[in-house]
Amino acid sequence: MKAEIIAVGTELLLGQIVNTNAQFLAQECAALGINVYFQTVVGDNEQRLMDSLKLAASRADVVICTGGLGPTQDDLTKDVLAAYAGCKLILHEPSMKAIEDLFASRGIHMVESNRRQALMLEGSTPLINDAGLAVGNAVTIQGTHFVLLPGPPKEMKPMFTNYAAKWLSALMNEPVPLYSKMLKFAGIGESTLEHQLLDLIQTQTNPTIAPYAKEGEVAIRLTTRAHTEEEGEALMAPTMQEIRGRVGEYLYAVQNVPLEAVIVHRLIETERTLSVAESCTGGLLSDLITGVSGSSQPFLGGIICYTNDVKHGLLGVPKDVLEGEGAPGAVSQETAMLLAEGLLRTLGSDIGISVTGVAGPNPSEGKPVGLVYVGLAQNGKETQVFTLQLSGSRGMIKLRAAKSALYQLWKQLKEN
The missing domain is CATH 3.40.980.10 (MoaB/Mog-like domain)
Structure with missing residues (x-):
């Protein structure tokens, strides 16, 4: 039709x-x-x-x-x-x-x-x-x-x-019902995902493959016609296996749920707690997490450490790291690491994740718009810092930074 x-x-x-x-x-x-x-x-x-x-x-x-x-x-x-x-x-x-x-x-x-x-x-x-x-x-x-x-x-x-x-x-003269499965991905762009699966998309017959995208995550819907759900699952299984083999490291769910929901449920399952320190994202990361029902159980709280005084006063980042000649600055790997570690001391969570960067529209500390550092501290483990170079408007950079932080947290929870 x-x-x-x-x-x-x-x-x-x-x-x-x-x-x-x-x-x-x-x-x-x-x-x-x-x-x-x-x-x-x-x-x-x-x-x-x-x-x-x-x-x-x-x-x-x-x-x-x-x-x-x-x-x-x-x-x-x-x-x-x-x-x-x-x-x-x-x-x-x-x-x-x-x-x-x-x-x-x-x-x-x-x-x-x-x-x-x-x-x-x-x-x-x-x-x-x-x-x-x-x-x-x-x-x-x-x-x-x-x-x-x-x-x-x-x-x-x-x-x-x-x-x-x-x-x-x-209306479609198809007595056999449709069955669909939504595959959700994070940490991979729409064009890269499509490139990895292009031959499958171009030769799709049954099941059909329809890509979807929104800021910070992409999805694929598999759809087939089958008399029963079990038959539908069997028809989709070979394609599912092929997709997992190619891009499974980015696949966080096989249902239509946001990444933050998967993270919250995983934290609850493992009885671990989380806190966040946000500079350039201004509370957006906390908002995504607390938008999930049940997040009050694992999420202890967040600190919007927008100024250097708050970074120093509440989370213990030394002034000589934040300011002065030769200092790494507020937007740096060192600050991201110290903010994440400060959360473990200040809020007592099992995991602390920090975001600091330049959302724009102008450079800051001589650093380019879109440069973002994500810190991830865990009790008993070495703190990790991830460097991002994001593009887009101020709002887009903030959202992409928050989603990237969630992706790094999800990867750690999956590995653990």
Whole structure:
């Protein structure tokens, strides 16, 4: 089946937001065996949206629209598709009740325009919005299958995954269900991972291999059709074995979980405690760790040692290491080592990990933007320091530094 993705919203054309929905949907369609041939962005204009729908219907079997399902007058997607289909919009009562209940619970008067979010095309299948108010739609019109999804990713993604994907799968004349396995990697870039597996990706048949990427980590989804989960596992096993043989050292999970969750669970299993000292990451590493349920058990705490006075006063880094002529400086292997070791003394954890570096936008201490040192101290072991040269914006460098620190910690926990 051929698909086209239409993103609706003038804000997309103006560059006010980035169209991440298309990337997600293209990847999900690939996992379903649907080939995305076209992607379109159209503003909140009735005639141009109608033209886009007609063009998409002429060249695709499936048309997936995101955006334009809200309560305002420029949310036109359902109205325009109803005009295209020659049908009327009707109220989806469960969605209307959810909207009314939400406003009542907040003690806020509901304006009439909010009813628009509960409208659906007559004869369509409603797609429930578990994270918002606007109901989605799935409908077949003159042989073309249309899926209407909300624009906000936090609403669009669960709606597609939980409802739209099942509706699309049922259209594909494939009685055998899909089984997927997500492989999560850290410490390796997307391009390097793809290069290592390129021949597998290019010759994929069953299972299919779909790479995914976000800042600091990459993933691969294996998908196959099988009558049972056991059969699916058996079909994926040879590919899994080949992938492990090539890039297994970077594989931290075979389910869709973040690296910090794997680390927290490993610390709990081994009854070890952790503390962190953060300079250039400014608390981001602690935030990632404490975002995991149960992290209060192994994570004792963190110190944001942004200034030299805090590095010296709380963690005992000597002033002559931090400042003065010939001193290594705050951004140095020596400081990273001493910060990590200081955590073991100050907070009494089994493991201490430190991050110090130059996040930018300007150099510091004569050292380049992106230079980062990660220190890792463990009771009874020699302290390790890892040197990173990262690129990107200030925010990207901070996130990449935090993710790199997690990767080094994961490697140590795995080896132990």
